[in-house]
Amino acid sequence: MIFLISLICAVYSNRFLAPDEDLKNNPQCYGSIFDAGSSGTRVYIYQWNCRKEWTLPMVNLSETSNNEKQSPGLATFANDLDGIQNYLNPLIEFIYKVVPKNVYKYTPIMLGATAGLRQLSQIQQNEIIATVQQIFQKTQLYYNESWVRVITGQEEGMYMWMSVFYLLNQNVKNLLTMDLGGASTQNAFPYNATGPDFVLLNVNPNVTNFSLYAVSYLGYGNDQARISVLKLSIQGDNDVIYSPCFFKGYSANTIIDNKNYTINGTGSLELCQNLILQLLNTTQNTSINQSYEPPVVGSTVYGTNGIYTMADFFNLTSFTKDSYYNKLQDLTGLTWEQANQTYPKNPYLSTQFFMATYVYSLIYNGYNIPSDTTVQAPASINGVSPSWTLAACSYQLAQINCTDDSPICQFNAYSSILVIFYVLALGFLN
Structure with missing residues (x-):
């Protein structure tokens, strides 16, 4: 009987517990x-x-x-x-x-x-x-x-903050993240308060809890915002849109709300900013669409996705308000012909005028990031x-x-159970 129990334990141990050599040597x-x-x-x-x-x-x-x-x-x-x-x-x-x-x-x-x-x-x-x-x-x-x-959207903002926090080895204080997607934008930062936009976040079982502010704005991602701004430039029943948010000399067809339009770019940074500010609808004390947002407390600021895309386009891994604006002015001062010569074979060039301007306005008007803050926008953090x-x-x-x-965890857990079973069985038989 003892031999039989030992055999059963050995068989089940090999069936459920023992990982192959590769897993044992390189788990x-x-x-x-x-x-x-x-x-x-x-x-x-x-x-x-x-x-x-x-x-x-x-x-x-x-x-x-x-x-x-x-x-x-x-x-x-x-x-x-x-x-x-x-x-x-x-x-x-x-x-x-x-x-x-x-x-x-x-x-x-x-x-x-x-x-x-x-x-x-x-x-x-x-x-x-x-x-x-x-x-x-x-x-x-x-x-x-x-x-x-x-x-x-709140989860998306929360997860982005957690990811950057983890990649920075959890030893950064006052971290703020801004994320720009195609249809929405999110930001998140620690803030000691409660309410619908606040989440109590446990980043790690061994790390102190955070009260985190995380908010998402649906419809204010780069692609959706570009369409919304184009609509602001539609004049009555005219099927030609003269848009200051496209390079001067640019022309292309598009469909908005199932209607065909021709976009003619007029390339004006100032007028484009005015349209974007009209869309963002912010005041000095409010965020996007005049929604409440607590004062920004982040001293370490990271921009991701669309923000990183534009920073990378400008060969910036970090920027201040002035350094970004200088690049923005250089880009938007080009005609469509000059832009193609400066940035050949760029498949997204036609929309870069708008996106570059939108990123600037979103950061410094939509999210009210202080002008002297350095925004980090790296391709990767610790690889x-x-x-x-x-x-x-x-x-x-x-x-x-x-x-x-984890086969390693499985091995440890089931081994302990089988060892206990084996010892108890031997004690019972003896």
Whole structure:
């Protein structure tokens, strides 16, 4: 009988506990998360030392991401649910190429949809999310249906703040993050107060709680704002829009509210700023659309996504109000012909006039960032790009038992159970 119990323990130990040699010698774990934004979907794959206990799974972190995102945004499939499978397949295959096959079953697959889906009806959101859940369930990866959802704007701002805070090794005080997407913009910073825009945030089980202010403005992302500003320049039934927010000499056709228009750029920085300020609708004491926002207390400020994109366009990794404005003046002083000569083969050049101006106005008028503040806008922090996906992946994994995503933790947990069972069995027989 003792031999039989020993044999059973040995068999189950090998079946459930023993990782292969590669995992024992190089215990690396992975997590994948899709950022389903308004203009496209990208997948991020994070790698870390496998967890041995129930902690945040982000130690010695590294990142692999697909440089090419799937366009357009996931929201465009509201009336073509069958097309989502082919849309996501290249990103799923990318995960299979990056993650070793022997850890597929431990590798979470997640998706967070942002402002693009938030603009749809609840029924459309539910149908798209349900379709993605069915697709993910059929993969070889570790799947939980709660990991596929539409995240709120406040969550998006909160996760971005958490990600930057983590990448800065949690030793920065008064951190403020500003995030500019295609359909929404978010900011977040610690502030000791309570209310609908405040969240009590536990960044790490061993770190003091934060009272964090996090807010999102739907419709004020770069793409949506550009359309809104164009509408402000429509004159009656005229199908030609003379826009100061496009380079002088630029001309192209566009569709707004199912009507065809021709955009003729007039290239005026001052007039473009006036239109953007009209859209932002701020006062000295209020934020976007005259909403209340507590006074900015962040002394360390990071700009991400669209803000980083424009900083990178200007070859800036950080900037002040004056240094950015000097670059802005140089860009907007060009004609369309001169811009093409200065920035050849740039596929986004036609909208850079507006975006550069919008970023400036958003930071210093929309969010009221002090003019002497240095805004950091790096491509990466300690080798990892700042993205809300990092904190979302980490936070959601911290809620589950690490036996699910770590073979090392599984080995320790089940070994302890079997050892206890074995000792008790021997005691009973003796």
